[in-house]
Amino acid sequence: DTAVSQTPKYLVTQMGNDKSIKCEQNLGHDTMYWYKQDSKKFLKIMFSYNNKELIINETVPNRFSPKSPDKAHLNLHINSLELGDSAVYFCASSQVRGDGTNIQYFGAGTRLSVL
Amino acid sequence: KQEVTQIPAALSVPEGENLVLNCSFTDSAIYNLQWFRQDPGKGLTSLLLIQSSQREQTSGRLNASLDKSSGRSTLYIAASQPGDSATYLCAVATYSDRGSTLGRLYFGRGTQLTVWP
Numbered sequence: 001d002t003a004v005s006q007t008p009k010y011l012v013t014q015m016g017n018d019k020s021i022k023c024e025q026n027l028g029h030d031t032m033y034w035y036k037q038d039s040k041k042f043l044k045i046m047f048s049y050n051n052k053e054l055i056i057n058e059t060v061p062n063r064f065s066p067k068s069p070d071k072a073h074l075n076l077h078i079n080s081l082e083l084g085d086s087a088v089y090f091c092a093s094s095q096v097r098g099d100g101t102n103i104q105y106f107g108a109g110t111r112l113s114v115l
Numbered sequence: 116k117q118e119v120t121q122i123p124a125a126l127s128v129p130e131g132e133n134l135v136l137n138c139s140f141t142d143s144a145i146y147n148l149q150w151f152r153q154d155p156g157k158g159l160t161s162l163l164l165i166q167s168s169q170r171e172q173t174s175g176r177l178n179a180s181l182d183k184s185s186g187r188s189t190l191y192i193a194a195s196q197p198g199d200s201a202t203y204l205c206a207v208a209t210y211s212d213r214g215s216t217l218g219r220l221y222f223g224r225g226t227q228l229t230v231w232p
Contacts, residue, residue, distance in 0.1 A: 041225055042224050043222040045219050056219060090159065101146075102146075103149075106158050106161075108157060108158035109158050
């Protein structure tokens with residue numbers, strides 16, 4: 001079973017549309033993340049939720065809105081898509097252990113192409 | 116703000132060579148450092164994780180070292196194989212504003228490795 005799964009794997013859409021990317025983890029983790037990897041392969045964090053509470057919110061356009069219905073899911077909704085939103089979006093999850101360590105596990109990514 | 120730099124950006128070598136990939140970071144206040152592998156069109160696979168209190172970790176032909184005070188890490192790949200061809204990413208984990216480990220991962224731009232037969 002895939003630990004962190006994202007859907008869809010590929011998303012091609014027109015500029016101006018609204019789209020959502022879903023992420024689910026079956027690891028029992030209480031923290032989930034969204035990262036964006038741009039065309040130059042640079043990975044950067046966008047959001048993080050811990051127990052459904054937003055804890056990291058980087059400087060991203062407010063067209064991007066994460067939603068966490070429960071600890072196992074963190075969805076990313078994007079309004080009014082722009083050409084510059086084309087990228088690969090990665091979901092990750094983690095759990096802080098008793099010794100304080102925190103290892104993130106990544107999904108396979110969603111490749112978004114805005115035409 | 117943390118910045119992670121990886122050198123070289125690309126590396127092309129014949130099979131069998133021993134390789135060193137470099138990673139440097141500007142802020143030594145990290146709690147771990149990870150090396151990831153990314154194959155084209157795929158997600159990230161964690162290769163090695165070094166806690167801030169450790170100096171190195173080994174897994175098979177891979178060895179990663181960490182010098183936290185100087186802000187450097189190296190990934191050593193012994194006896195490289197064509198199957199090692201991928202992009203290797205270095206990421207440092209920072210503490211949150213509240214001092215917990217629920218902070219950020221900062222990634223380098225990666226080293227694209229090609230190993231030819």
